[in-house]
Amino acid sequence: MAKPAHFLIRPSPHESRSWIDIGIYLLLMASLAWILVRGSLNLGYHWHWYRVPAYLVDARGAAAIPGPLLKGLAVTLQISALSLVLAFAIGLVTALLRLSASFLGQWLARAYLETVRNTPLLVQLFFIYFVAAPVLGIEALASAVLALSLFEGAYASEIFRSGIVSIHRGQWEAARSLGLSTWRIYRHVILPQALRRILPPLTGQGISLIKDSALVSTIAIYDLTMQGRAIISETYLVFEIWFTVAAIYLALTFSLSLLVRRLETWIRIA
């Protein structure tokens, strides 16, 4: 279901230069790539693209096994998935606390939200790794997951809250008049309706999570970014490896973006 073009960009009927524009666009992109390659050659940079596949798939043994980059991708996905589940749980609890009648609950939720949303993720990561981890006795991977889920949880909670608040007041009143308890109203009336509205933005938050997870490379976790940095410091294949890493991230986030768009149309139809 394609959205009709916005009135600002609708072309006037007598001009159709779209093919020319696409041609110019492709030409521009090609010349940009050419400048990049030529410029680097002039500076004495040698491109060694043929060495990159070995870092993706290690085929030296009898059977091909994933190379460092794919291993890093697996770590990235694992950290993202764990943090996503935890972030949703934290987000939901925080949203419910903010909407609860409890004074202390509201205060706690606000304090958590303001702290997390007003400090950089990198500083939170260092704080949890260098300060909280020794106190709680957890290791690097656990602190990475904790930091990421606390960070994304704050944003997820806003999504949950707006979803819950967007449910019409009449639903609450009707459910109350039926004699349902607050827990049952949330469980059977509000959350099932809210979930549908918040699923697309929540998936968007998942994309942010994958991007933000690159920061865990700073606490020596061998995710995709860290593997890339390690290979570069060994081989000096700066541009080849960074472009490959970027392409992997792009493939991941673009496919998830497509999923979000699918989800949005599907929900609108349902």
Add this chain to the structure above:
Amino acid sequence: MTFTKPRIGALDLAIGALLVLAAGYVVYRVRIQLNYHWEWSALPQFIVRFDEASGRWVPNYLLKGLLTTIRLSIWVTLLALVLGTLAGLAQVSRRLLYRLLGRTYVELVRNLPPLVLIFIFYYFLSDQIMPLLRVDRLMDCCPGATRSMMTLLLAPPEQFANFCSALVTLALFEGAYIAEIVRGGIESVEKGQWEASAALGFSRVQRMRYILLPQALRRILPPLAGQFISTIKDSAIVSVISIQELTFQGMDLMASTYLNFEIWITVALFYLCLTLPCSLGVARLERALARRS
């Protein structure tokens, strides 16, 4: 959405008990098991120190880092505003070429992790572009007054080229987000405004300039201010490319003093002092604009 006034209930008691338990556990771990020696008294000297030579108090590592963070954020926002406005306008252009170019930029930047982007841009800029433009020499040819002015507003001469790389890198990154804000603001103006002004005989440029942009500006002001706060936070990432801002100074100090707990608590507080007032300001701005419209 409950309709009762906050009062002390069962949930309050449960949360209170949980908080007390958690605090007790943390204190127990820090005091008994880790046996951590707090040395808060060592910290103030890293914020300001007394300079014997000039006989004045001068900012030391942490405060210098904070100042660099502030300078960087302001310059980045200004540059990103220009980039973002151009890219945002390109995306509502009638010409397909401009829309394609705008979208490519925005989608590329928004779908890559900031850290990866910063590494790529940084290598590219500091290895190829900056030597080409001779940015490092720029400071040397300036007269003394200009140089001290630039040191105050931008960065000291020895860090100048590095600072510029970080500045451009971050601006390219934030520009993509500002482009989306600008595009959203322009597109949010009602179609009727556009049609009415067309009926009055305004040209496309005039309609943009006199009708759409003034209305869009009001709507994009609060998210733009929010983006400034994001810029302050995102600037922490450039510590990985050795820009000496607050987070970098924190890491540096931690390596030399081992005062992990004190330093990270202080760094976090510094960021909070910077961003919390901004956040409150943005909230007020939003309310004020909502009331007026």
